[in-house]
Amino acid sequence: AQSVAQPEDQVNVAEGNPLTVKCTYSVSGNPYLFWYVQYPNRGLQFLLKYITGDNLVKGSYGFEAEFNKSQTSFHLKKPSALVSDSALYFCAVTTGGGSYIPTFGRGTSLIVHP
């Protein structure tokens, strides 16, 4: 079985400060990891994914995420937050040994204060 946990329901950060949104996963086999963002009253938009290769993945809007196999984590980061980054962020995982349908975390609401 595959699962993903986003331990924080909400993350608050001041504009211009670095941000981190946490994600840990549990799979049997190699993980395929995704981050999606959902703005209010919109569908989810793809940000970035890790399949294989370099542990640091760069994505849209200046976001990046680091795959850490030993800690089974895939935290989302951005060096300098913008107010417009305020949204709901979903981590998702699938695995080569299981279903190809990704399992989504419960989402983390990111609030960037001016």
Added chain:
Amino acid sequence: DTAVSQTPKYLVTQMGNDKSIKCEQNLGHDTMYWYKQDSKKFLKIMFSYNNKELIINETVPNRFSPKSPDKAHLNLHINSLELGDSAVYFCASSQEVRRGETQYFGPGTRLLVL
């Protein structure tokens, strides 16, 4: 151009009614999905179709019946609507059935059952 579109955007109806939600993608993808997002923003897969064939049915009540007339369309018909069906329903598509595929989401249909 909208990549994945859904109609209607909002749907307010009475318990016991039957309603349909339509989804179309113009990305040329082979695989389409229906997700349900509840009031706590939890995202759950309902169905997946590949080239008009049903490949995933995740313990959804048989009041929900998906139909795929062609690989660009995946509609969702719901019979005998219940209060608990109130949610946001997202359609999504991906290039093919393969682990690690990025999913592209529609804007969602907000269903309220009174």
